[in-house]
Amino acid sequence: MAHITLNQYLQQVLEAIDSRDGAFCAEMLSFKHPHVANPRLQLSSPEEKSMHLHCIFTMCSSFQAHKEENWALPIMFAATLDLRIFANNAEQQLQSKGKGKVGDMLEKAAEQLMSCFRVCASDNRAGIDDSKKWGMLFLINQLFKIYFKINKLHLCKPLIRAIDSSNLKDDYSTAQRVTYKYYVGRKAMFDSDFKQAEEYLAFSFTHCHRSCQRNKRLILIYLLPVKMLLGHMPTHQLLKKYDLMQFADVTKAVSEGNLLLLNEALVKHETFFIRCGIFLILEKLKIITYRNLFKKVYHLLKTHQLPLDAFLVALKMMKVEDVDIDEVQCILANLIYMGHIKGYISHQHQKLVVSKQNPFPPLSSVS
């Protein structure tokens, strides 16, 4: 569209504003729009490029003056999205030059977004259809993306509270709700609230449009560890479908109680797991793996008075290093405390005495 003159372009934008066509205006003002390719706008110094954003933001600050109107919301969405992307690029450029503190640009962007958010959240006067509150979830999602990137998750809490107390929370578009629940689910994971995390991430996964394969895969990366901690292993089919074979060995190891394979799998795909931020959570699967291994020992010996030595042998077979009877007792005590085993240890008889009924309760019923 570079054939359109600058004047014609500006004329179109003015018309869109006059007719309160938020969607069209947003399209025109976004950085993705072809008008950006116009050579007269190609300036060498970045300061002048930022004038673009500056103008947009002046427009956004005039939002507040739009009493009881929300037609300009799409423009605000486009502007905030561009802002976040610019901030990301600025960060990368600064990092490659070795200047600046990590997260500076993104934090500044977040400040701007928060002020837009406050305008939306405090719109109490307008009726439901004209309320700016409809802009809240989009902005929150943008803010989440920044907070996750700069690793300041605690800043998400007030935003989550705002949505929880909003009466619009189930009426936003599905796309926005999927994104929201994805981030809230990840936060719950980080806070070790796995039941909640499963609820949010499962919602996100099932409601994510089937054409967004990349997003579905992203959600799955976090949903899988949570489900595994609750005792549900993914099928091979599922892993293949979403190209997540890194989890295949982990899954196999956990369900078989194979500590050796688990350790190997974690090391093999370490980089991937660390990059996704799930390495620490996957390490929690060790407890589940111990439980599965010991359950096998129980089934093999077919008695409820199990010699502690049997567990030690099992661990040694899994090449667990320098473990002795005392550590075996500690691991067993932990499993009993967490409810994974019903029974008690008798040190004098060097035995684990388990309940005759359901000594290894199903994982989903525990914690």
Next chain:
Amino acid sequence: MNETAMSVGWHQSRRGRGHRHKEQGRANREQVVEQKAEDSVPHGTCMTMCPAYELRQREAQNRLHRFEMVAGTERDRLPSADVSRAVKEYSRPAAGKDSTRASDLRPPSVLLKTVCHLVDEIAASSTSQPWTEVYSFVFDRLRSVRQDMIIQRVSGPDCVAVLEKSVRFLLYASYRLCGQQLQYFDPRINDTHLQECLSWLLESYRDGKHQHQEEFQALSLLYNLGSSQANTHVLELPERIRSSPAVQLALAVSRAHMERNPVRLLRLAQRLDFIQVCAVHRHLLPCRTDLLLLYSHGHSSRNCRYPLQRLARLLFLKDALAVQLCQVCGVNVTEEWVNFSKSSFTDTPSGDLQCRRMHEPLDDERWNCSAGSVIHGCV
């Protein structure tokens, strides 16, 4: 790259202020903008540990600390200041107060000398008693050193050296003064400053190579045992640092903590060196109580008994202390046997079993002499 005399001079004047990447053909305007930013950062010119102006003022107002006085004049109406021992004190920034006067700021080389003086002559000296007073003095003066560094935007090797010694001092103090009365030592204030120094230090490590990085990454992880943020940070370190013995040991301790295996954790803790013990010690008492909790549930049975001696060995405590810990946690002990019961364990321990009781018993003399080497890092 053509280097004119002017550009060489420009680079020399930026020494001690961190990395710069030279780029060919940078726009002139950007260069000028940066030069202007450089000029507005204060550069200290005070070559003594205490600026002359402050020294005169504090001497005249009788506000010298006992460690800064000329020997023999302490009891005079107006004690004399010893220039070789006076150190600039910390003062809160305030409106109207100019903290950027060059003559009041000490350049990085002087800051490093100041820190060495504080450690060698004050913290490690056997004549400085009581150590709570030493702590209070050194803590304040180190804070002033960091303040000078912040105002001058110091970065690079001198900054790292100062921070490393500060971290070691604060860690050492947290162990030595553990359990002292709040007026002499507040663990929360010590913790706040320690965390500040640590995060500044770890941030500084991102640029360039640093000799002691592995050691301090390990100390940071041990001090913040249980923090997923600290763990994630270590996991994202380059392979070379992650695979160093110090970091590997710290990771092993951290893993034992995450897996809730106090037996393993306490065993691994025996392999830590002194400064590492200082870093991790505040987590050890909760770890021991956790062991009692897990065993109270795992070994819960009316008829079974567990040998006391073995328990004491698992806890790495003397028998008598183990008994005390059990009693405080509601675990039944009779003579040589312990009877675990999940209903009798109490989460809110009665009585006051202090962390301090479980420290290495060292007398004051030995504490002082080893302090220097611990804080400087050459064991």
